[in-house]
Amino acid sequence: MTETKARTTARALPGTARLRLGRVGETRHLGLIVALALLAVVGLITRPENFATSDNLVSILALASTIGVITVGMTFVIIGGGIDLSVGAVMALASVWATTLATQSYGPWVMALCAILVGTGAGLVNGILIAYGRLVPFIATLAMLVAARGLAQRISDRKTQLIRPENDAIVELSTTRVLGLPLLVYIFALVVVAGWIVLNRTTFGRRTFAVGGNPEAARLAGIDVRRHTMLLYAISGFCCGVAAILIMARTTTGSSTHGDLYELDAIAAVIIGGTLLTGGRGSIVGSILGLLIFTVITNLFILNGLNTSDQLIAKGLIIVAAVLLQRRGLVGRRT
Numbered sequence: 001m002t003e004t005k006a007r008t009t010a011r012a013l014p015g016t017a018r019l020r021l022g023r024v025g026e027t028r029h030l031g032l033i034v035a036l037a038l039l040a041v042v043g044l045i046t047r048p049e050n051f052a053t054s055d056n057l058v059s060i061l062a063l064a065s066t067i068g069v070i071t072v073g074m075t076f077v078i079i080g081g082g083i084d085l086s087v088g089a090v091m092a093l094a095s096v097w098a099t100t101l102a103t104q105s106y107g108p109w110v111m112a113l114c115a116i117l118v119g120t121g122a123g124l125v126n127g128i129l130i131a132y133g134r135l136v137p138f139i140a141t142l143a144m145l146v147a148a149r150g151l152a153q154r155i156s157d158r159k160t161q162l163i164r165p166e167n168d169a170i171v172e173l174s175t176t177r178v179l180g181l182p183l184l185v186y187i188f189a190l191v192v193v194a195g196w197i198v199l200n201r202t203t204f205g206r207r208t209f210a211v212g213g214n215p216e217a218a219r220l221a222g223i224d225v226r227r228h229t230m231l232l233y234a235i236s237g238f239c240c241g242v243a244a245i246l247i248m249a250r251t252t253t254g255s256s257t258h259g260d261l262y263e264l265d266a267i268a269a270v271i272i273g274g275t276l277l278t279g280g281r282g283s284i285v286g287s288i289l290g291l292l293i294f295t296v297i298t299n300l301f302i303l304n305g306l307n308t309s310d311q312l313i314a315k316g317l318i319i320v321a322a323v324l325l326q327r328r329g330l331v332g333r334r335t
Contacts, residue, residue: 032289065188073239081279086144088259094244099254108169116241123237127230152256173249212279
């Protein structure tokens with residue numbers, strides 16, 4: 001089929017259907033904003049002397065930045081009908097590889113490039129195994145999770161690797177502030193804007209929705225589904241590489257323990273933001289709002305002295321509630 005027909009088919013929703021989906025998205029975004037506002041009220045009531053301070057707000061944004069970059073990549077993968085369980089381990093591997101003495105001897109720019117290349121390379125391996133090796137995404141990325149975490153431990157000898165003083169340009173991403181915000185927050189914002197543009201204003205984005213919604217129809221429309229799937233996982237890996245740079249800046253280290261359970265936080269943020277686990281529908285804006293909700297909840301737990309176990313229980317309940325609401329919404333639209 002021709003390129004023009006492929007593009008037309010990838011966007012081939014009736015006008016009423018597109019309008020309905022747009023209204024559903026706007027309603028969900030509004031609901032997320034209301035939930036975020038309610039959490040802010042809880043913070044003001046329970047910890048008025050700590051929650052609304054500029055330092056705490058900057059801390060929330062800094063924490064959200066690292067997971068947020070990963071969440072952008074995860075949004076692409078899930079909209080495309082996949083899942084990536086390896087993001088936390090790939091980020092750890094990229095941070096360890098970038099902070100080896102051999103890499104650090106070439107300076108901060110080589111460190112940053114190394115982190116991005118390692119992340120993108122791991123994502124490509126995932127994509128090739130899934131798209132061309134026909135492995136189930138859950139299995140392929142689970143294998144990458146184990147392998148990447150093990151390789152990171154092997155390279156670092158299970159030790160935390162410090163960034164050397166001559167590479168302080170990496171650390172300055174966290175310490176240097178512009179208009180009161182660390183540079184890493186601006187990097188996060190840049191990734192979000194770029195992700196939104198690619199997903200909503202390019203042919204690649206339209207094809208992502210088409211592949212996630214109905215891969216067979218997308219194939220018949222002339223879209224190379226396998227190549228597109230591979231590229232989606234490469235994007236996820238690229239985001240892991242960028243996140244590795246941010247976590248190195250925040251912690252001044254590279255470690256095989258970085259990113260523990262980040263995959264769950266990213267998936268949860270995407271689900272809460274309204275992206276269907278079955279693919280074909282979702283948004284970057286919704287994912288970021290979901291991420292902010294999770295980050296604020298974590299911050300409230302810390303400020304109120306609640307332990308990590310309670311945080312995990314609360315997050316688990318939120319994920320279950322979000323999935324149940326998704327299923328209820330789908331059933332409602334079918335009837």
